[in-house]
Amino acid sequence: MPKNRNQALTAYRRRMNRRGVVRLEVHVRKADAVLVRGVVEASPIRIGEAEARAVLRERFARGTAKGLKALLAAAPLEGIELSRARDLGRDVDL
Numbered sequence: 595m596p597k598n599r600n601q602a603l604t605a606y607r608r609r610m611n612r613r614g615v616v617r618l619e620v621h622v623r624k625a626d627a628v629l630v631r632g633v634v635e636a637s638p639i640r641i642g643e644a645e646a647r648a649v650l651r652e653r654f655a656r657g658t659a660k661g662l663k664a665l666l667a668a669a670p671l672e673g674i675e676l677s678r679a680r681d682l683g684r685d686v687d688l
Contacts, residue, residue, distance in 0.1 A: 610617070622630050633650075 620630060
């Protein structure tokens with residue numbers, strides 16, 4: 595790469611780094627490319643950066659449950675019947 599072009603690229607990367615911008619490369623299906631571009635471009639502009647992050651974290655972030663009990667407590671269980679009749683087993687003559 596020519597020296598001037600290399601210096602310009604280095605300066606650009608330095609500016610982006612100071613702003614806290616990170617370059618990502620994402621591989622998606624061709625049909626989903628428009629959708630991904632739309633999410634990247636539109637969400638911070640329309641609803642604000644903080645709200646966009648909150649919505650995306652709520653929908654796509656991995657759970658942080660630490661164990662089965664915490665995972666079950668965080669699960670959406672509305673409308674599911676969790677109680678059952680007590681079963682004492684069968685009568686046995688000894």
